[in-house]
Amino acid sequence: MQPAETFGGGCVVGDALLAGRYQLKQLVGRGGMGEVxxxxxxxxxxxxxVKVVSLLAGGGSAAGELRARFLREARITAALQHPCIVxxxxxxxxxxxxxxxxxLVMEFLRGQGLETVVRRGPVPGQEAxxxxxxxxxxxxxxxxGGVLHRDIKPANVFITANGGVKVLDFGIARAADPAGAGELLTRTGTVVGTAAYxxxxxxxxxxxxxxxLYAVGCLLFELLTGSLPFSxxxxxxxxxxxxxxxxPTPSSVLPGLPAAWDELVLRLLEKEPGRRYASAAELAAELRGLYGSAGAAVPAPRTPTVVDAGGSPARPSPGATTASVPEPPPPPGLTRRSALGWGAGVLTLGAAGTAAALYLTEEPDKGPVAWSQNIGDAQKLDRNHPTSVVSGGRWYIASGDAPVMVHAFDAARGARLWKATLSGQNWNADGSPQFAVVGHAAIVKSKVKEEQSPWLDAFDTADGRRLWRHELDSQTWDMxxxxxxxxxxxxxxxAGLDPRSGKxxxxxxxxxxxxxxCVGDLVVSGDTALSARTGKTAWQQSGFSANGRLAHALGKFLLFYEAGTKATDLVCRSAHTGDVVWRTPFNAAEERAGSAERSWQAVISGTTIFLPLAxxxxxxxxxxxxxxxxxxxxYDGPYRRASDYGDDGSVKQIEGVQGVLGVEGGxxxxxxxxxVCLNANDGRQRWRTSDEGAQLIGKHVLFTTPRERMFTQWRHTRIVDARTGSEVWTGDFDTGLATLPQSTDGRVFIADMDGKLWALRI
Structure with a gap:
């Protein structure tokens, strides 16, 4: 073989002559493996x-071994002669x-890739x-012939000019016969393919x-609906x-699809291989049975297969330079540290063809992502004030308008437990909670029409069975x-209602x-504090009236916003008698600025209260x-000035810091x-980060940063230990977060705006 001309980047240039016979004319495409x-x-x-697989370029014995294995495996696939295989x-x-x-030298195809077809949207069922x-x-x-493809996806399927199919890129296929293990390109325990399929x-x-066949199921789902079954x-x-x-069923994504498609695709997407179709031939017959004109089976030619003998197998050039194999980068969305946290679970995320290929050595569920789940019904969470609650080993989410849907998932495994649907819309105008879980009942407030009163609907947390319904009239509610x-x-x-019976x-x-x-062991109404368990009067203070719906219990003290001599005071009272212990002026704009709105825990750490505004x-x-x-x-350090918004839409800056979070000890x-994180006792700095947009999740702090490159936008997310500021997880989300993250039992639960649920190990 005559060496080809080269240039930086490891790719050949036009007009180069390979093996003394293949004159390169023009670049057709470039992917993760190389160029065509x-x-x-x-x-x-x-x-x-001609496809040059630059992914395997390099010198040295290790690189030579990889190339030799690839060539041996490619010769196996070259023996596949069929009208539908390139x-x-x-x-x-x-x-x-x-x-x-x-x-590799392959037949030259004219037409378009199936990937291009999919980008234009769903295709007719008969064509699919x-x-x-x-x-x-x-x-x-x-x-x-004992060969698996392992990477069926639109990018590896070509639609020719006459409308026929060519399956491409058996270059990462492997012999299915275990006896051929010595011929494999990939090492024991390694998986190659595209994660989405x-x-x-x-x-x-x-x-x-x-x-x-499972990958074919994903591809058919995408052809029929324009989207993948999972995102x-x-x-x-x-x-x-x-x-x-x-x-989901294809018809839930694109209504109107025949039920036969739902049955076929869901059978292909069964988790257990034995529950899918027995063979590709059986599936082909089933597909042709859906539409009488789908076309007869394409027979394979039964002539001997001969690889062109004109170009003898080439050997590496004696003058080739020796290069060490660089360590592959960790998976997208993970830092090197978090990738190592997978232990033996993930070695690297590289490229195969034009898409990602994942290399695993053990069970994937040992990684930082415990599980992820689509909320279903093509429902997104970027509107209508979704509410998320983690309680009793379950994750509940209420979202939507006409209908409102309540979803329950197993917090440990991500399995859907039940779903309840209400015909009304979310309703939160009076400041009452929209959704809550208490006493093994999931309770949601909704309103069918604007002029009607809202309703409370209670569902059994175990199975989603409706327990009771209560009309609120002009009333507010809490738990x-x-x-x-x-x-x-x-x-x-x-009234104190039993959450199971509504009585x-x-x-x-x-x-x-x-x-x-609701504050501590009490329920405060007007100037009277009642025992939450009995409804009996605990104390009464003439003239006492809390402003708004915010109060906090701190040991033997209660904290309230109350009317002051000039504006609003923060008042500390005895939980036992209601007597005033101390009071201090408090800027009422704090409620509008954010900290108090996010709960009293935002400005309290231990026995220290942080007053952020002048x-x-x-x-x-x-x-x-x-x-x-x-x-x-x-605090005399720098801070982001708070803003106050007037009723007339005006905005003014006020003295004080907006967005404080109270964390453990700081x-x-x-x-x-x-x-910056300040020590609660003396105000000294504990840790600092360049990140902004903090949210509290248990003993951790989450930061999300919007990022953009060209036409792509995403959110970079970091979770740090609240005590030390050390990073415990980092990742990227395609969209923003739809709900405040929840934390329990060493996991963080995040819902993004696309309707994707994530359980992360931290």
């Missing part, structure tokens, strides 16, 4: 396609700037059946013939979905979790209209002792150029 060129075979006088005419090696690289049947014809021939057993390193921001998410998630009660407050009464456990009659605050004589963010109200320290403060 239109070339002219000078010996046989025909146009061919023909491989010759094999050889080319010299590139990176070293010697294999190349015809193409799918021909793909299966090709697979049947390959499987009969990968069967569960293939992800575990045990591919078989029916693994290719994920990276390969890890796809693998988790294939291993754990229940796929008292320690007492396991639903608290409903009207104009003349406050009164107690009812308190009052002449003071207004809502009710009020009275206080001009800087100040920390006070919860028991006495005395100043402990003042306070997280945005500085305008990052975030």
């Amino acid at each position: 060129w239109e070339a002219f075979d000078e010996r046989l006088g025909r146009t061919v396609a 023909a491989v005419h010759d094999l050889g090696e080319a010299v590139t700037a990176e070293g010697s690289a294999p190349f 059946a015809r193409w799918g049947a021909q793909i299966c014809d090709a697979l049947a021939e390959a499987h009969a 990968m069967a569960p057993e293939q992800a575990r390193g045990r591919p078989e013939e029916r693994s290719d 994920a921001p990276d390969a890890l998410g796809y693998l988790t979905a294939h291993l754990n998630d229940t796929p 008292h979790r320690p007492a396991s009660l639903v608290i409903v407050a009207g104009d003349r009464s406050v 009164d456990r107690w009812r308190f009659l009052t002449d003071t209209p207004g809502g009710a605050l 009020a009275g004589d206080r001009r800087r963010p100040t920390a006070v002792d919860a028991a006495t109200g005395k100043v402990k320290w003042t 306070f997280v403060v945005p500085t305008g150029k990052g975030t």
